[in-house]
Amino acid sequence: MTSETLPELAIDLTPTLIISTALATRDFTPVHHDTALARAQGSKDVFLNILTTMGLVQRFVTDWAGPRAVVERIDVRLGVPAYAGDRLTFGGTVTSREGGRVTVRVRGRVSLGDHATGTVTLKEDGRC
Amino acid sequence: MTGTPTGTPTGTPTGTPTDTLHELAAKQAALGEVRGAPGPDPVNAPMIRHWLTAMGDANPLYLEQGLAPPAMAQVWTMDAPRDRSPVDDVLAALDAAGYTGVVATDCRQTYHRYARLGERLTPATRFTDLAGPKRTALGVGFFATWNVTWYDADDRPVTEMLFRVLKFRPPEVAQPYPLQPVVNQDTAFFWEGAKRGELRIQRCGDCGALRHPPGPMCPACRSTARTHAVATGRGTLYSYVVHHHPPVPGRETPFVVGVVELPEGVRIVGNVVDCPVEEVEVGMPLRVTFRPMDDRLVLPLWTPEEA
Numbered sequence: 006m007t008s009e010t011l012p013e014l015a016i017d018l019t020p021t022l023i024i025s026t027a028l029a030t031r032d033f034t035p036v037h038h039d040t041a042l043a044r045a046q047g048s049k050d051v052f053l054n055i056l057t058t059m060g061l062v063q064r065f066v067t068d069w070a071g072p073r074a075v076v077e078r079i080d081v082r083l084g085v086p087a088y089a090g091d092r093l094t095f096g097g098t099v100t101s102r103e104g105g106r107v108t109v110r111v112r113g114r115v116s117l118g119d120h121a122t123g124t125v126t127l128k129e130d131g132r133c
Numbered sequence: 134m135t136g137t138p139t140g141t142p143t144g145t146p147t148g149t150p151t152d153t154l155h156e157l158a159a160k161q162a163a164l165g166e167v168r169g170a171p172g173p174d175p176v177n178a179p180m181i182r183h184w185l186t187a188m189g190d191a192n193p194l195y196l197e198q199g200l201a202p203p204a205m206a207q208v209w210t211m212d213a214p215r216d217r218s219p220v221d222d223v224l225a226a227l228d229a230a231g232y233t234g235v236v237a238t239d240c241r242q243t244y245h246r247y248a249r250l251g252e253r254l255t256p257a258t259r260f261t262d263l264a265g266p267k268r269t270a271l272g273v274g275f276f277a278t279w280n281v282t283w284y285d286a287d288d289r290p291v292t293e294m295l296f297r298v299l300k301f302r303p304p305e306v307a308q309p310y311p312l313q314p315v316v317n318q319d320t321a322f323f324w325e326g327a328k329r330g331e332l333r334i335q336r337c338g339d340c341g342a343l344r345h346p347p348g349p350m351c352p353a354c355r356s357t358a359r360t361h362a363v364a365t366g367r368g369t370l371y372s373y374v375v376h377h378h379p380p381v382p383g384r385e386t387p388f389v390v391g392v393v394e395l396p397e398g399v400r401i402v403g404n405v406v407d408c409p410v411e412e413v414e415v416g417m418p419l420r421v422t423f424r425p426m427d428d429r430l431v432l433p434l435w436t437p438e439e440a
Contacts, residue, residue: 016189029180029187031211055237056207057188063204064190072194076203080241123241 011069011097011109016061018115020089023051030056040089053087058113058121065095066109066125075131077106081123091115097125105129151266154275157226158263161219166282169216171255172209176201176248184208199250206242206283206292210256219260220279227300232274239278239297245290254283254291261295274301310426311382319347322361327431330423332364334399345399366421367438368393371400375410383426389413393435407436 016022020040027037032054036043043051053061062079087093094114101108105128113121174180181195184205195202201209224235248254258281265275278297282290316324326333334343337351338358350357373391380386389405391413405413406422418438423431 022187022189025187029184030205030208055240056204056211059204059207059240059242060184060188060190060202063202064188064192067190067192067194072192075247076244078241078243079204080239082239083237 009099009102011065011095011099014065014068014095016093016095018053018087018089018091018093020051023053023057023089026057026060027054030054030060032056048086048088050089052089053093053120055083058083058087061093061095062111062113062121062123062125065097065111065113066127069097070107070127070129073130074107075128076125077128077131078126079123080125081111081121083121084119085115085117087113087115087120088117091117093120100124105131154223154226154230155263158223158260158277161223161260162262164219164260166257166259167216167219169210169218169256169258170213171253173212173214174209175251175253176209178250180208181205195247201248201250203244203247203292204242206244206248206254206294207281209248209254210283213256218258218279220258220277223260223263223277224298224300227275227277231302232300234271234274234301234303235298236271236301237296237298238276239295241295243293245292248283248285248291252285254285257282257284269299269301271299272301272304274299276300308427310430312384313430319349323347324431326361326363327423327433332366332401332421332433333361334364334395334397334401336360336362343397343399345401362397364395364397364421368395368401368419368421368435370394370405370413370415370417370419370435372415373405373413375413391419391435393419401433404432404434405436406434412437 024038036046036048037051037054040051059079059081062081063076067074067076095111097109097111099107100110107127107129109125111123111125112119178196181201184202194200258279260279262278263275266273276297276299278295281294283292285291314324323333334345335347336343337354337356338360339356340351340354342351342353343362344352371392371394373389375387375389377387387410389410391405392400392402394400419435420438421433422436424434425431
């Protein structure tokens with residue numbers, strides 16, 4: 006066991022980020038790009054789609070692990086919505102490191118609480 | 134019926150019974166893996182670049198090596214024509230049973246390898262589990278779980294995903310009761326009492342005489358000092374009318390408006406409920422009942438006293 010901690014990653018959830026990531030993940034559900042419609046459905050604002058949450062978790066870990074790392078698994082438990090105007094802050098801790106395989110415990114927080122918590126497993130120097 | 138609380142959140146499932154939902158889930162799970170249409174485009178650099186830019190991901194690996202970011206797995210088939218998957222029938226049945234709310238709870242992806250530029254991926258969906266009904270913070274609901282596997286041209290899995298959603302029955306929003314009493318300094322004690330389940334009668338602070346409806350001055354001694362007593366909640370029907378017309382907002386006609394004589398010596402106006410209109414009669418013994426009409430208002434109403 007090691008208590009290695011990943012550098013924090015704070016992402017300002019601008020409408021541009023919410024909308025451009027939704028479209029880049031080919032998710033055209035209106036609550037991810039249409040503010041008026043999202044509000045009419047009872048949401049505070051447009052919010053991150055799940056494919057983006059997965060992508061940002063991946064980015065958070067590979068930013069730290071570097072381009073030689075190969076991600077094998079991302080397990081995410083989804084929590085509160087990540088609304089436009091909020092800030093998503095990722096923190097992580099290495100929970101195991103065995104034979105080149107690293108497991109990282111990840112937590113992504115917004116002002117309402119945990120948006121995503123889970124684990125990412127990667128090979129430090131793997132073949133894709 | 135008059136006096137029935139409106140908009141009370143319902144916690145128990147109705148409509149399609151739980152058994153039917155579980156039977157459908159078992160049937161869909163028995164279908165096993167159902168293939169979908171392949172992604173419309175092969176894994177390609179423009180979509181990868183677009184994705185990396187939007188995510189702010191500066192990892193050079195992907196475009197240098199001709200590989201897709203692993204978390205893009207689902208992206209490659211988002212635009213594929215959607216055939217009906219085994220999941221859709223379960224979600225539709227949950228909608229029909231009133232579990233119309235949806236929130237994703239878990240997403241777990243296993244990457245056997247990174248997808249390569251030029252290859253086309255085909256998804257296959259397997260419904261795995263329906264658990265519930267369960268009481269959650271969002272309401273009563275079912276957890277539906279399914280797995281999607283993306284296969285390459287050689288039918289080898291590239292990515293596997295477990296996805297779980299909570300389908301919940303949204304709590305009904307209580308509509309405000311349209312007939313609200315005017316609450317002022319003279320009457321506030323009465324309505325506060327009703328909220329606590331007390332039938333309060335104004336009492337003169339000097340001579341002790343009870344009076345109803347409440348007012349600023351004692352009709353017996355003209356004192357403005359006042360307090361209140363709590364009535365026993367029993368009474369007899371002194372007089373009544375049955376209201377058929379005109380319609381009254383928040384009420385179903387016919388309903389009974391009664392004058393109830395209390396043993397404490399005052400009379401009070403209130404609806405007689407839980408009793409067929411034709412069985413209401415002058416002199417019948419009544420007992421007060423406190424009914425929440427919405428989030429704010431509790432009305433004292435009158436029901437027949439059990440013999």
